[in-house]
Amino acid sequence: MSLLKVSALSLSGLTLWLAPPFVFSRKIPLHNFMQGIALVSGFACCFEGRRCALKVAKAEEFEAMKARAIQADVEDEVAVEVYVSEQQRRKEAEAILAASDEEVEAKRKALEAIYHADLPDAEAASPEFAIYQEVQKALDVGKSPTWVIENVLNMKGRKFGQGKVWLQDLLDEFGSKKEEGESDG
Numbered sequence: 001m002s003l004l005k006v007s008a009l010s011l012s013g014l015t016l017w018l019a020p021p022f023v024f025s026r027k028i029p030l031h032n033f034m035q036g037i038a039l040v041s042g043f044a045c046c047f048e049g050r051r052c053a054l055k056v057a058k059a060e061e062f063e064a065m066k067a068r069a070i071q072a073d074v075e076d077e078v079a080v081e082v083y084v085s086e087q088q089r090r091k092e093a094e095a096i097l098a099a100s101d102e103e104v105e106a107k108r109k110a111l112e113a114i115y116h117a118d119l120p121d122a123e124a125a126s127p128e129f130a131i132y133q134e135v136q137k138a139l140d141v142g143k144s145p146t147w148v149i150e151n152v153l154n155m156k157g158r159k160f161g162q163g164k165v166w167l168q169d170l171l172d173e174f175g176s177k178k179e180e181g182e183s184d185g
Helices: 002-023 029-098 101-117 127-141 145-152 157-184
Strands: none
Touching: 002 029, 127 145, 127 157, 145 157
């Protein structure tokens, strides 16, 4: 609206300034008076247009300042969030470094349990299932049960008998489930 007003005033002022010499005659005293009024009106329109243009410029400057202030607030907020999260990660790292090995291991196992709880198979959360997978890989490659007991299960010497029992338990527990899954699929 203000831009339209500025344009109309500028155009009116220009018209009132240029029109009188061509419209009015200098010989008629009333025309001289009207010419003077037209020139003064032209000046008035130009000054009013200038005043309105300054208001529009100030308003635009104010809007630009508001936009910069909002942008600065957003940047400040993001910087604060980054700083806070960085401080939180630093505290967590310091807590981990200060914690004993048992606490770290307990937290690792808790996180691992949470991670494995998202898996579709409940048996994937079992640490024995991971051992079974290693055993199965070795057997699939063609390694002997003795090699598996000694190298994968780490049951050598006096513990070899326990390793045989553990290997059989793993194969019985998870092997039958694997065969069922293959026959279903």
